Amino acid sequence: MSRNYAGLSRERIIVEALHIIAGRGLGGLSMRRLGDALDVEAMAIYHHFPRGKEQLFNAIAAYVTTARVVSGLTEGQGPPEAEEEEGSEEAPAEAAEADDRPWDERLTAWAEAYRTRLLAYSGALSLLMHRAPHTLGEEDTRALLRTAFSEAGLAEDDVPRAVDALNGYCLGSVAHQVRHEGREDAPDEAEALARFRFGLRALLRGLSS
Amino acid sequence: MSRNYAGLSRERIIVEALHIIAGRGLGGLSMRRLGDALDVEAMAIYHHFPRGKEQLFNAIAAYVTTARVVSGLTEGQGPPEAEEEEGSEEAPAEAAEADDRPWDERLTAWAEAYRTRLLAYSGALSLLMHRAPHTLGEEDTRALLRTAFSEAGLAEDDVPRAVDALNGYCLGSVAHQVRHEGREDAPDEAEALARFRFGLRALLRGLSS
DNA sequence: ACCTGAACACCGTTCAAGT
């Protein structure tokens, strides 16, 4: 086989990797398998992720925490992945049109969207456990949450605590759900969503009182 | 080298595995390295975990969710690991002496102990993401939490939702903290604990109102 | 710049064998 202009890109690699993770689990993702899926020798991936699998994992974690979920899978916007020195090719920022809904509706909407995203990439959930990507998307999110909690009347010192509590609740709820998936006593998605909302309402009520 | 009565046991293997995970991360745990640490050929481990690394991971997850933290590390009680057919050699059940403190104190005490345990084994946190061990310890815990929430005056249908919310919050808070560890803007352990308590109080207040 | 192909050290697991 001669030359192969596979038209590889960070995003294509990440999306394909998420496909494999969805199908065979995180342990089923190998550089060679990923290469096969991309019609490329495994080593070609190293040209786009010079620091190898670790860097790919970081990029996936960044992608999962900032990509938009459109259909059943992916169709996200680029891999932000600022990661140390790199010049952070960032996503188009989504217009961020002023949202005039009350603070609790904004927080609820954000939380449910975040939950949906985490659930869509649940196979990669454990990657998020040890990687907190430094992306603009994350900063935007924190700003959004901080503003909402300020509007809710929280003391200045309490705002970052409330932001962390909400983040923790969302991540943990999805983890708890995925963790029990496939068990006979596991609730179905409808009940899981009901439970998520129940706890979310309680948390927001408790935080603002 | 002739015979080698290494005195291997499930518990010794698990504890040693957790040592390696603490030192080199989950990715640094290999059967061969684990064998070396136990002064044994890697293949000896398969006699105690016939289904290999997957079974070992399950056992570690079960251990982490039910072992007691004594000193800096481990010294937990045996690997419960009911796991499908197996006859569930369970831990001695810890006497479970009647606790007459009010419900919110009991829940707070449980949550903080759980957090401490998760933090002590934070390297194995991602193992918990896809494995929910079926142990007596877990059942005991759910019973304890259910009772407390019932005492708090929750409607019967709301009790399991509250239990899940609390579980999710604890797991997610630790995950969120570990995720940001080593980042320059990460809070220290004192502030992390303060944030955990802040969110926990809010959640309990919201759940019982 | 982008991709290949051979090579190296390491990995999980099986299987036959030892005591």
Place this chain on the structure above:
DNA sequence: ACCTGAACACCGTTCAAGT
């Protein structure tokens, strides 16, 4: 029952080479 040792298929990564 408990452990060894060789073997096999697979893995991540490096490096020199091709275009």
